[in-house]
Amino acid sequence: MTAVLEIKNLTKRYGRITAVNDLSLTVEKGSVFGILGPNGSGKTTTLGIILDVINRTGGEYLWFGEQGNNQVRKKIGAILETPIFYPYLSAIKNLEIVADIKGAPTSNIEPVLKKVELYERRDDKYRTYSLGMKQRLSIASALLCDPEVMILDEPTNGLDPQGIAEIRELIKQIALEGKTIILASHLLDEVQKVCSHFCVLKRGSLLYSGMVEEVSAGLVQVEVKSDSPELEKALETYQGASKTERDLHGYMVTLTEGHDAGHLNAYLHQQGITANHLVTQRKSLEKQFLELLAESDHA
Numbered sequence: 590m591t592a593v594l595e596i597k598n599l600t601k602r603y604g605r606i607t608a609v610n611d612l613s614l615t616v617e618k619g620s621v622f623g624i625l626g627p628n629g630s631g632k633t634t635t636l637g638i639i640l641d642v643i644n645r646t647g648g649e650y651l652w653f654g655e656q657g658n659n660q661v662r663k664k665i666g667a668i669l670e671t672p673i674f675y676p677y678l679s680a681i682k683n684l685e686i687v688a689d690i691k692g693a694p695t696s697n698i699e700p701v702l703k704k705v706e707l708y709e710r711r712d713d714k715y716r717t718y719s720l721g722m723k724q725r726l727s728i729a730s731a732l733l734c735d736p737e738v739m740i741l742d743e744p745t746n747g748l749d750p751q752g753i754a755e756i757r758e759l760i761k762q763i764a765l766e767g768k769t770i771i772l773a774s775h776l777l778d779e780v781q782k783v784c785s786h787f788c789v790l791k792r793g794s795l796l797y798s799g800m801v802e803e804v805s806a807g808l809v810q811v812e813v814k815s816d817s818p819e820l821e822k823a824l825e826t827y828q829g830a831s832k833t834e835r836d837l838h839g840y841m842v843t844l845t846e847g848h849d850a851g852h853l854n855a856y857l858h859q860q861g862i863t864a865n866h867l868v869t870q871r872k873s874l875e876k877q878f879l880e881l882l883a884e885s886d887h888a
């Protein structure tokens with residue numbers, strides 16, 4: 590895998606506040622990398638530094654193995670805040686202005702408008718657009734130079750459920766074209782639905798970095814019920830569990846990798862126990878995220 594971005598020991602201090610604390614990360618080509626963290630955890634500051642709009646206090650970052658230069662910057666399209674479009678001009682006119690500023694070919698305008706599904710509304714004035722359409726036009730403007738990397742800060746903030754779904758779908762489409770996407774979000778659900786990789790920040794420090802799939806796949810929980818009084822004892826000696834907890838509805842068994850509800854059922858059967866309820870649940874990223882944040886408080 591090729592690294593698109595390598596962040597090494599990055600630190601940013603604002604007086605006594607450490608916004609980014611010795612952060613090291615690698616973003617691989619073709620990944621959708623989510624930077625996840627609660628408000629104030631340093632996401633926007635990190636994005637600002639790697640986009641050269643905020644000066645770092647220490648550490649370094651390399652784009653495509655190189656220190657920032659004009660050639661490298663051309664490969665990056667970013668939306669940190671909603672760009673200022675002219676409200677009384679159409680999408681086409683606004684993008685013509687952006688293309689002129691960025692030196693992008695005007696022949697890119699129509700394809701990007703089609704990509705973000707604004708082609709039908711291309712001649713309507715920007716001020717008549719919904720928030721979701723405005724956000725899609727921002728993405729269109731970042732796509733004008735056909736960047737290899739897209740950086741998005743809280744791309745679905747303030748949108749209604751339909752707008753959120755449209756933006757998420759668009760991000761997936763852009764990723765399918767082979768572009769690398771780095772997005773900051775405080776929404777676990779968003780990271781789980783859209784990202785292939787993610788990291789968790791808290792007060793500027795890295796708590797976790799890895800693949801979304803690994804985290805989601807690694808933690809399968811099974812809710813088990815049985816009329817047998819032997820159930821608890823049997824579960825205690827089950828080798829495929831990392832944790833067994835009793836809850837209101839029965840027992841919640843967290844399975845280790847390579848085990849599933851079928852294994853557990855076969856084991857119980859061997860012990861002469863019939864399970865009358867066996868439901869698999871994937872532990873959500875949300876639960877794990879909250880646990881990570883809570884654990885770091887006790888560290």
Ligand SMILES: Nc1ncnc2c1ncn2[C@@H]1O[C@H](COP(=O)(O)OP(=O)(O)OP(=O)(O)O)[C@@H](O)[C@H]1O
Pocket residue numbers: 603606607608626627628629630631632633634635775
């Ligand atoms: N210009 C600044 N001057 C002083 N402190 C700042 C400045 N910008 C950010 N901070 C502080 O740095 C920390 C990280 O802020 P940052 O905006 O990067 O977090 P974030 O994770 O993006 O949060 P949010 O989701 O709320 O935008 C916060 O404590 C914030 O108050």
